[in-house]
Amino acid sequence: METAMTTTSAHNWDHNVVLSVEHLTMRFGGLVAVNDLSFNVGRGDITALIGPNGAGKTTVFNCVTGFYKPTEGRIAMRHGAGLQADRIEALTRTGRQFDDDGDNRVFLLERMPDFEISKRAKVARTFQNIRLFGGMTALENLLVAQHNPLMIASSMTIGGILNLPGYRKARAEAIDFAAYWLEKTGLIDRADDPAADLPYGAQRRLEIARAMCIRPHLLCLDEPAAGLNPRESTELNELLQYIRRDHDTSILLIEHDMGVVMEISDHVVVLDYGQKIADGSAEDVKNDPKVISAYLGVDEDEVAAVEESIDMPVIHHAKKPSENGEGGQP
């Protein structure tokens, strides 16, 4: 089934790739958390990475965003269109971290330190357990995300101390940009409130707004819908659709809420025990017996019997957001 999909090449993620993970392996001592995993994230797609608890989803995230150094494998990020296989091969041989060619850059993320991945490769991320700057206001949180351009505008602080007009202008623009995202996430009325004071759902949205303030090409969301009520979940779907559509940002997300996954994902990658067991459109994956069996925790041939006995569409209820105690948080 998988081979049939790749050979047809009808999918966006086969030829218009923003991120490709190739033969990624991550070992912690004797434990193989991710084993020879390869998948692509299509430009402009919403790609979901799903799988039962402990399948290695967050580990993949931490490898992509540089918080872990992968044991083996290549993670290539492209700012320009197309596969650019030749350039990436050439870059791999040089030992350099990225190939700078105007707007058409390619990056090998497994070689870059975490902050460079965000700063240069423009891969933003959120965290499963929200990591906001609690004592700083919502606005300040978004300004911290614009640190690097503001540092340049303040000529590495010297122009800022002298309060030169160039810096004043950049600062005003940064506040406007932050206000734009606060508006989009419905937090503009709470711009001057400390982040720790916001309700849970608002904190999740603020984290997404903060990630968007680095102007990412790829936005990685670790369980964005965890702990949200149905209305907030719907709003989140709309926000993600908007980000993808109007901001030229591809989205890679880990999610347990199958409602969110099936509704918004163009492409679903399923992991189990660190290996890919399915890769395709939401519809294909939903009906894949391997996926169903992995979620039920039974052998493939017993799936039909189990499904019959519980008499409900299993995937929807296999996981609840509250259960997702994923290991390996940075």
Next chain:
Amino acid sequence: MTTAPSTARMADSVKDAAIAALLVAVLGFFFLALRTDIGTGGLDLTTRWGLWFIAIAITFGVRLALNLFVFKAARPVTRGIKVTAPAGLTSFVGRFLGPFLLILALCLPFLLMALFPNRDRQFIDLAILIMTYVMLGWGLNIVVGLAGLLDLGYVAFYAVGAYSFALLAQYFEIGFWTAVPLAGLLAALWGIILGYPVLRLRGDYLAIVTLAFGEIIRVVLLNWYDFTGGPDGISGIPKPSFFGLDFSRTGGFAEFFGLDYDSIHRFIYLYYIILVLALITNFVTLRLRKLPIGRAWEALREDEIACRSLGINTTNTKLTAFSIGAMFAGFAGSFFATRQGFISPESFTFLESAIILAIVVLGGLGSQVGVVIASVVMIGGIEVLRNLGFLKEIFGPDFEPTQYRMLIFGLAMVLIMVWKPRGIISSRNPSAVYKERKKISSDMVAQGEGH
């Protein structure tokens, strides 16, 4: 309210007070009621029933009063003490305290000369000392208060600044005004050299290694006899000149301006030098807080991992905080050297680091005005205790108040920490405002590493 609860309350209170009195009676029997003296052929036993009864009565009375009016009262009389000042007053004080302190600081030497004509030298000297600690507190506030890096070896950079000036003056005959920037730069350089390996550590480990570095610098200064003079220190450090004019009896400042020579001129001048240095520290810190670098420091204090996910180079950001903090300590150090005229490693012990850190923590992490208040209370407080001569008249001529000053001081610190656990001024001012400036309560602000 009926009388029933109040009678019950009375009965409870009396019972409780009686129990307390009984305890004192039992415990005090051997200590108060009986007294043994070495007599002929053994011990003599004297009884002091009066003292014993007085102790019991005092316990009963105080306990009863406490029960009635505090512990078991419907409206404890102490309730009013807990209530903070009304909001209007707080914001009024908040707005005008800074400018008021600034004006006071600017006029202080002349106020002191007018108010205490006989002791003005002593008081101006004390003001200089306090201002030095204000500056050190502001410098350390960058590292501990903003960036959240617990630095227990801050005095090392103070020492680097002081020795830089002293050695530059000794070997190259460089004057104060040339040496100040050099001392600051050298201290900042040492901040980077020490910081680079150290700042990879986190929390308690960082605190311990900075403590060790502070001691290493002192021990090197102590043992490198050929270069630094070791325990003998360096003397004859030049005094600062006023645009080339010395504060000497002839041909100096007084003569040039047609004034009568008075040694106080030099003290006033020193006071204004440290005031200007401290104000520069304050201005730069306040400015940096509103710049991306300052925001990154505070973000680092809140969550380092989130910082890295947003593209902030945390090592460099920590290093800038460390070296800028060190630079201000270097400035203060060179001032210290010129004020004293003599320095030795004894002036740069761990106790100094602890006092500066205590000033920052007492004042409230990240608060500039808090540091000023804490410096005045701590440094000024110690000096006031030195001068409590009237206590001798109460407790007799053998009473030495200075012996108790650390005790009183410790008690005061415990009390402040109970009353305001996050320091005297414990709210945070946001660095950027969209519509309305709101103070952020300290409960939400993270304290950073090692706290």
